Amino acid sequence: MHVGPYTITYFGVRGRCGAMRIMMADQGQEWKEILMDFADWTKGDLKASCVFGQLPKFEDGGLVLYQSNAILRHLGRNHDAYGKDGKEAARIDMMCDGVEDLRLKYGKMIYQEYDTGKDQYIKDLPNHLDKFEAVMAKNKTGFLVGDKPSFADYSLFEVLLNHLVLCSSCLDTSPSLKSFVEKMSARPKIKAFLGSDAYKKLPINGNGKQ
Amino acid sequence: VSLTLTYFPVRGRAEVIRVMLKDQGAEFDEKVITMEMWKESTLKASCVSNPLFGQLPIFEDGDLTLYQTNAIRRHLARKLGLYGKDQREAALIDMMDEAIQDLLNKYIKLMFEKDDSGKEGYLKALPTDLKPFEKTLSGDKGSFLVGDKISLADYALVILLIHHQVLSPPCLHAFPSLQSYLKRLCARPNLHAYFHSDDFKNRPIIPGKRT
Numbered sequence A: 001m002h003v004g005p006y007t008i009t010y011f012g013v014r015g016r017c018g019a020m021r022i023m024m025a026d027q028g029q030e031w032k033e034i035l036m037d038f039a040d041w042t043k044g045d046l047k048a049s050c051v052f053g054q055l056p057k058f059e060d061g062g063l064v065l066y067q068s069n070a071i072l073r074h075l076g077r078n079h080d081a082y083g084k085d086g087k088e089a090a091r092i093d094m095m096c097d098g099v100e101d102l103r104l105k106y107g108k109m110i111y112q113e114y115d116t117g118k119d120q121y122i123k124d125l126p127n128h129l130d131k132f133e134a135v136m137a138k139n140k141t142g143f144l145v146g147d148k149p150s151f152a153d154y155s156l157f158e159v160l161l162n163h164l165v166l167c168s169s170c171l172d173t174s175p176s177l178k179s180f181v182e183k184m185s186a187r188p189k190i191k192a193f194l195g196s197d198a199y200k201k202l203p204i205n206g207n208g209k210q
Numbered sequence B: 001v002s003l004t005l006t007y008f009p010v011r012g013r014a015e016v017i018r019v020m021l022k023d024q025g026a027e028f029d030e031k032v033i034t035m036e037m038w039k040e041s042t043l044k045a046s047c048v049s050n051p052l053f054g055q056l057p058i059f060e061d062g063d064l065t066l067y068q069t070n071a072i073r074r075h076l077a078r079k080l081g082l083y084g085k086d087q088r089e090a091a092l093i094d095m096m097d098e099a100i101q102d103l104l105n106k107y108i109k110l111m112f113e114k115d116d117s118g119k120e121g122y123l124k125a126l127p128t129d130l131k132p133f134e135k136t137l138s139g140d141k142g143s144f145l146v147g148d149k150i151s152l153a154d155y156a157l158v159i160l161l162i163h164h165q166v167l168s169p170p171c172l173h174a175f176p177s178l179q180s181y182l183k184r185l186c187a188r189p190n191l192h193a194y195f196h197s198d199d200f201k202n203r204p205i206i207p208g209k210r211t
Helices: A015-026 A038-043 A045-049 A068-078 A086-112 A114-139 A151-166 A175-186 A188-194 B012-023 B035-040 B042-049 B069-080 B087-111 B119-137 B152-167 B176-186 B189-195
Strands: A006-010 A031-035 A057-060 A063-066 B003-007 B029-032 B058-061 B064-067
Touching: A006 A015, A015 A068, A015 A151, A015 A188, A038 A045, A057 A068, A063 A068, A063 B087, A068 A086, A068 A151, A068 B087, A086 A114, A086 A151, A086 B064, A086 B069, A114 A151, A114 A175, A151 A175, A175 A188, B003 B012, B012 B069, B012 B152, B012 B189, B058 B069, B064 B069, B069 B087, B069 B152, B087 B119, B087 B152, B119 B152, B119 B176, B152 B176, B176 B189
Parallel strands: A006 A031, B003 B029
Antiparallel strands: A006 A057, A057 A063, B003 B058, B058 B064
16 A cells, blocks of 8 residues: 655654664665654644644655554555464564563663663563563564564564663573574665664664663 | 453453454353462463463464454454554554553553552543544544544544543543544444443453442
8 A cells, every 4th residue: 555655753763763764674665754853842833733742753645644553553564564364463463562562661661760770670671571582482484473574573673672772681591582683683774774874873762861 | 263252350451352342243252260260370371381471361263362452452353344444544543542552551550559649640631632532533524533434443442431431420521522422332232232231330340449
């Protein structure tokens, strides 16, 4: 259905656009970035026009979407990254929802408990990663579900990259996830994107913590 | 092909699945797991090692076993034609549903707080959360959140609104479109029958509290 062009309107961070950018890059898609300055955002004009008063805002031709996971699913449908059948689609949904749970925990630590909670978060992390490790190990294809990347893979990959910044050894006890990150990072278009200024110049989070 | 829902004897996160299936007239079995059974049993352990998420609900569709409420809901929506008429509508349904999940997560957090101290702040913030849905449903095309057929997102919203009215009966007073939407959906024959059934009425929203 992809009509294009794709446009992201967001703050100058990776944040909730990290996964969709990596996905679009890997899928060979061009996209436009509209950078929203936080001071302008608080003035309220754009905010008032956003259905839920939040960014990111995503445009695919005339279709305007909000909510990062809705955007990921839309990209999944556009680029055949939602499984080959209903069973795979359901498993991909499960995985993506699991990644979202991890994102929420990470976000809570980053924005609310970084100084007091970081060490414990890193200690607890293997407990949260073991489900993904088990699925990845069982599937054996190097992806969570099926034999090609789904939107859940891009989301997991991106959140793991952020965790490696938090703690560079955090995947040492998860060999399948470690290998997954290495393989995804080596995919030519992803490698190019991760090496680009566009990616490197943006902080992960809005409060400068990582 | 048989459908089976495994969950605690509460509405909780699974109620939206029940509402969807009841409205669509889809037969399903229920396996009830009490908290005692859950703590003692190997079921929880098997969920964790299965290798998914150590949680309920579990949903079985023939030989497909699913975890994660929202994955279950999406699977059923695809199966039962509740995901819009095309890809564009599917994306808009997802968008609505994500926002509903945000509010649901806030609601669940409130429900599990040890006292009522958070309730006042919650109710003050509620209109801001409800406004986008009111806006979407107002105007001449407001039958459902997206398109002209009930979807995944509508089922989530209808049960959330019903539970908010339990929390605070006047909470929809400023939202005429939401009120009319709720009335219209609850008048659907299967939903009307289900919401008036003992099955629904006697099932607590969450364990031990408030119905």
